[in-house]
Amino acid sequence: MNFDKDTNRMEDALKNALRRREAPEGFADRVLTRVAERSSATPVVLRHQSWLRLFAQPLVRGAAATAVCAALVVGGIHYRNVQREHAEGKAAKQQLILALRIAGSKLQLAKSKINEINVNHVPADQTGNQEEKE
């Protein structure tokens, strides 16, 4: 055969020369063993992946996004309420302290008035008693 003149024969010769070879004996078993080893070596990762795979579905992704938004809104409202109650409590406390101070000063004033009255009346009583004894 002259290869210069016969391209088809050259191609046939190449096909013959490059025919597929069988894989070594036990090849498939070795692959399956490696797959099994890898699967058992990374169970947590695989579980994680299968769990995350849920989010590949648009419906689940949308539901998750809605849930996150709702949680943010509810959390924001709750936080604002807590802040408002805290401010109101603080103001009430201030008002109570002020009221107690005012009441305290009034009591002090009343006490000093009573003392003053007592001081003015005591000597007259004591004089009367001495006269009765004599």
Added chain:
Amino acid sequence: MAESLSAGKSTVVAESDFAEIVRRHQAMVFSIALRFLGDPAAAEELAQDVFLQLHTNLSRLKSEEHVKFWLRKVTSHRSIDCRRRRSLPQVSLDEAPESAAPSRTEDPMLSRRLRQLVASLPEKPRLIVILRYQEDMNAEDIAEVLAMPVATVKSHLQRSLAMLREKVTRAIGEVTI
């Protein structure tokens, strides 16, 4: 199994189906790697890695043809990477016995010489020749697998054929098959 693979996007392939896929395509994957690398041990290791990668990606493959295309593509690219990463011993193809019986029209001496010459080609042309004559792929499919223009594939094929023809003619001369 073929039905389950072509069932559509939601295809889930069972372990038994995966084993069947390995058995069906092991010769193809091993042979591409072997012809390219020229080292049976490295070819087996590479072929095993390709099937492990396939196991991870199987749920994304939609049909039997898709699996075949994917295997050829990944084996080709991994072979090039492997060759560049490691300096493998050049062409021990003749030391490994040919397991398939030679065809009646085959000249063993010519085939051995051709295998040696193919193994001596540069990376890309070698892979193109392997995919064309071992896998019987056309230039368009080879271009898709190797992500290169069809014209480049055809050009590599023509030049490789011319070179092989010239060298074989020089080495063997007039040969009767």
